[in-house]
Amino acid sequence: MEKEMLHEHEILVIGGGLSGLRASVEALRGGKDVAVLSKVHPLRSHSVAAQGGINAALGNTPDRGEDHWEDHAFDTVKGSDYLADQDAVDILCKKAPEAVIELEHMGTVFSRFDNGKIAQRPFGGAGFPRTCYAADRTGHNLLHTLYEQSISGKIKFYDEYFVTSLIKENGTCVGCTALDVREGTLHAFSGNVILATGGFGRIYNRSTNALINTGDGAFLAYDVGAALEDMEFIQFHPTTLYGSNILITEGARGEGAHLKNSEGERFMKDYAPDAMELAPRDIVARAIITEVNEGRGIEDEYVHLDLTHLGEEKIKERLPGIRQIAMDFAGVDPVKEPIPVQPGQHYSMGGIFVDKDCETDVPGLYAAGECSCVSVHGANRLGGNSLLETVVFGKTAGKKASEEVKDKEVNESIFMDSVEKDRELIDSIVGKKDGILYSEILKELRETMFQHFGVFREGDMMKEGLDKIKRLKEKFEDVYVGSDDKKFNQALIRTLELRNMLLISEIVAIGAIEREESRGSHYRTDFTERVDEKYLKHTVVRKGEEAPELEYSSVNLDRFEVKEREY
Amino acid sequence: MKLKIFRYDGEESHYDEFEVPHEPGQTVLDALFYIQENLDDSLSFRYSCRGAVCGSCAMLINKVPRLACRTQVKTLVEGEDSAEIKHYPALDKGDEIPERAVLVEPLPHLPVEKDLIVDQDKFFEYYRDVEPMLKTEGEAPQKEYEMSPKEVNELEEYTNCILCAACFGACPVDGENEDYRGPAALAKLYRFHIDPRDNEDRLELADHEDGWWACEFHTNCQKVCPKNVPPNIAIGKARSQLQKEDE
CATH class of the missing domain: 3.50.50.60 (FAD/NAD(P)-binding domain)
Structure with missing residues (x-):
């Protein structure tokens, strides 16, 4: 170096x-x-x-x-x-x-x-x-x-x-x-x-x-x-634009927008009668998917977020960005017609x-x-x-x-070794003449995560998902980048990102499978209740000798008493 | 759908044509990803939010600077593109728009680094030159500075700028005068000038021939802005204020 x-x-x-x-x-x-x-x-x-x-x-x-x-x-x-x-x-x-x-x-x-x-x-x-x-x-x-x-x-x-x-x-x-x-x-x-x-x-x-x-x-x-x-x-935001999954802010509901199913009903009354559209995100997201699964979605894919009753002036003043997004990416003007929305991953x-x-x-x-x-x-x-x-x-x-900055000598050889190690990794990816493209693995990974670790989860389904992730990790051994450009080699960057994503996905999967309860965004159809005695705990995963190692740690409960969560 | 794309590897440039299957709602950015993921992984372009807020993907699309992520392929191919801007010399460089196809080229007026990626250093240097940070005097209040909704509305016109540089690539003056600070930097300067919290005498910072006075009011900046920011109006107001001060 x-x-x-x-x-x-x-x-x-x-x-x-x-x-x-x-x-x-x-x-x-x-x-x-x-x-x-x-x-x-x-x-x-x-x-x-x-x-x-x-x-x-x-x-x-x-x-x-x-x-x-x-x-x-x-x-x-x-x-x-x-x-x-x-x-x-x-x-x-x-x-x-x-x-x-x-x-x-x-x-x-x-x-x-x-x-x-x-x-x-x-x-x-x-x-x-x-x-x-x-x-x-x-x-x-x-x-x-x-x-x-x-x-x-x-x-x-x-x-x-x-x-x-x-x-x-x-x-x-x-x-x-x-x-x-x-x-x-x-x-x-x-x-x-x-x-x-x-x-x-x-x-x-x-x-x-x-x-x-x-x-x-x-x-x-x-x-x-x-x-x-x-x-x-994983938080699934209830209202993402159908098609591109661009966010439609909760602020829209904060300003008074309604969620409606194919029958034009404000279905949140069946899920959170008091909070209605302003129930927390996990609850609203599950409600929308349930509506769609039970045949009350539109085109079997989405529901409507209706802002029309707010009036043009309020929409233009408080939600101008949303209006622009709906027009640019769905061809819908929320002043005149409802926005098609579906839940999508939003936050970790x-x-x-x-x-x-x-x-x-x-x-x-x-x-x-x-x-x-x-x-x-x-x-x-x-x-x-x-x-x-x-x-x-x-x-x-x-x-x-x-x-905590400490005054100390920089040991150059450690840095040099790290650069060499990364250079070898990059050369091994870029130098290959054929193999599997990152895009193929990435597409499969994303579909697997949504299908197997989405809004509703179930044990066997998740185990199948974890197997798929492990197979994709094996496939990654054969990943290659066609371009050997030095400048802006985005295929290389996206391949390195994929390496990161495969590991993260595996850890999400392990945590989700082990947690046999439903809590917040983690909802299991095979364990629908919250189980505080066993799982009012943080999942902690560390790198082990061969595989990730999972344990649980305690939650700080100093201020508020733990109760059922109702809205 | 046919896309004709400018390519540059640091030494030589040419155009490549790609056939991309059409999907409903497909944007130019979607099409570029299709090419990178399936046809040619050496294609380079900047991206991030894909929702017209981050400002990464401004490029020249069918001879108009715009964000690739909010430009629908179908509209362009079917000739329904309504964008009209004043013609300027940079648009005559490069190939012409092919029949029923999308021509994608890097943003003009900045050096090309690779394919559709330009070096934005100069654009951000001009931005930094206008000292774009709030400068207040005296003790700040315990709580927020109070401001009327009307003052906020006027400020919002300019704070909406996402610094994508589309205006820089569309401004005929920036093509001729490489020292011209450009619409985005001047709009930013004006934004701080009208901020009721700010105490600096801002206008003089661009009171020179490469600042306020270079603008020729072609208004391409406002026309291509994905956020409808009106730099031309800011520049006009700044000039008349400076003239008044002179009188």
Whole structure:
């Protein structure tokens, strides 16, 4: 390795979405030398697509009185089907108001009430209108704001660098290696590592996620011995656009949209008579699939999300992005006709195990945001809590990783070895003359995950799914890339992503099979009840000698009593 | 469906033609993925959200800069494309649009790196030059700065920009004057200028011949913008304000 291929920093943030940028800004404030590595330009990160909003008990809604962070915490814990760690939820909800105000002070243009305060709308599973928003482009506004903040300082950006491995020295994470996608060269980086790589939704064929959400961070962490937690809990968003599965925000229902089956009935009355369309996402998603399965879907595929009664003015003001999406991608103007929607994968509740300080169980390695599991979402995340998690825990990760920067010599040979190892891997994939293309395996994997580990799950079906995943892993041994281009070899990147996705899928499968109960998003037709005595526990999976090893760990239940979940 | 695609490997360029099976609702981005996954895995193009929010996939499609992910193949092939922009020299380079086919080329006015990928460094350099970050004076309030819904509405017109650079590739002035900051950067500058929280005197930052004064109001920027951002209006307002200050 040439000397210039080793880049020394104090903090390496992997991922340039909201969590990564918030962590970077915090580390910069702590006076650290910060670098951000992202496989895309940071503004192309999936955070940009978040629509509905960010929760905080500001109590801004006129005539509704005060809101309290404890109520926000209760809604979050109940929504999680009691699997969230209540001490972590405390932090999330207590810090929410200051986090939102801070974003506003940084420049985010939130929507406003007439009195000039940040507007808040009702969201699913919440007992109060608590979701702050910027029309239906909240993620876009927040990401641009944080990017503006991060370029105003001395953060070094490595855009379009795909991280291939983490590097450990005596049990501590000391850096990473990455492929410069533009040039096709491998580089090594030293520093404390914060993973902020987002979720892994693209292991499913129907997903709202950006195409880049392939679980890279979870793979990297697992590979160096960090634990993954609650990976079987996958959120299916009830309302994704039929066809492309682009998200149609819960904010639409928050503003009063109705869900209707082929008979024109508001069927949520049969599933959640009080909360109706604003029941939590797991409940609404199951209701829609049940309607379709029982013959009350439209074209046996979808139901209608009806906004027409809201009127043109309200739709244009509050949901302009949704209207544009419906027109561009389904040829439907929601002012005039209902939007065809179906459930699709949306969020990964599980992720890299971290404590309240965002530390993984590998020293020197931290994680925040969707790639991590501090466990504030448990078995089902409430809408508006993911953006909140990115900024609250992104900040924590940046602070903690900065505090633990140690002054020490970089052992070059370890970095050189890691680069060599990754070079060999890449050469072995690119150098092959024939074999199986990544696209073939990927297509099968995504179909398998949706069929076998979807909204409704069942033991034998899942075991069959796991066998399929294992066969696909074997097939991957013969994967090859036809193009030997150095520059922008996207087939190579997508093949490396597939390697990550295959492992993640296996861990989702193992966790789902072992958990013989129904809780939140994990619903089993063969075990329809929640079983607290045995499974009010986190699933923890680590790399074993030969196969992944699973165990359970306790849930923090400090604040609220565990109850049945009714809406 | 036939797609004719510009190819460049860092040394030489040519066009390749591909036949892609039609699917309902197929976008140009879907078609590019079909090619990459089934016909030629060396084809390179940027992508991420596939939902017209991330700004990765702006390219020249049938001689109009637009996002590949929100452009339907069928509309183009059947000649129902209604996009009309003012003609400019960059559109005369390269091949003509074939009959009943889609011509896909990289965004003009930025150096091509590979196939449909352009080097956006200059675009983002101009963006950084306008110092796009809120600058306030004095103690911040305990709570949010208050703002009226009307002020927010005006700001939203500009905060909606996704920095895809379609306007940069569509602006005739950017084709002629490589120092022109371009529509997106100027719209961003104007966004901070009208932000009631911001205390900086912003307009002077682009009060020069490569800033506000270079625009010739062709309005291609607004026409190609996937988010309907109107840089031309921002530039017009900035100019008249500067003129008033001079008087």
